[in-house]
Amino acid sequence: QVQLVESGGGLVQAGGSLRLSCAVSGGTLSGRSVVGWYRQAPGKQRELAATFTNGGGTDYADSVKGRFTISRDNAKNTVYLQMNNLKPEDTAVYYCNVRFFALNRKYDRDYWGQGTLVTVSS
Numbered sequence: 001q002v003q004l005v006e007s008g009g010g011l012v013q014a015g016g017s018l019r020l021s022c023a024v025s026g027g028t029l030s031g032r033s034v035v036g037w038y039r040q041a042p043g044k045q046r047e048l049a050a051t052f053t054n055g056g057g058t059d060y061a062d063s064v065k066g067r068f069t070i071s072r073d074n075a076k077n078t079v080y081l082q083m084n085n086l087k088p089e090d091t092a093v094y095y096c097n098v099r100f101f102a103l104n105r106k107y108d109r110d111y112w113g114q115g116t117l118v119t120v121s122s
Helices: none
Strands: 003-007 010-013 018-025 033-040 047-052 058-060 068-073 078-083 092-100 109-112 116-121
Touching (some): 003 109, 018 033, 018 116, 033 068, 033 078, 058 068
Antiparallel strands (some): 033 047, 047 058, 092 116
């Protein structure tokens, strides 16, 4: 029932910007949840790029700090990743992730988007 639909990926030149969107259905982001963006470059492990923390703040991978910004619009139930000053090293498939917390944390559940490809050319 929970679905995450991503959009906004594409081809961009180095130094350019993109904004990724993740529309969530079947769940409410304003509820007990955390949201993050992960990425997986060819031949590499999936890594956390940006996330909201349990305390309501944000955290970023060192490689994207100062360039990426995660945000959300609870009214639209949508998560965004603004990516500025893109570098070729940012080329990856980007995945939106939402973890919904249960009262019993044993039953927390993760949901993933299908991924959207970001390609940054030199």
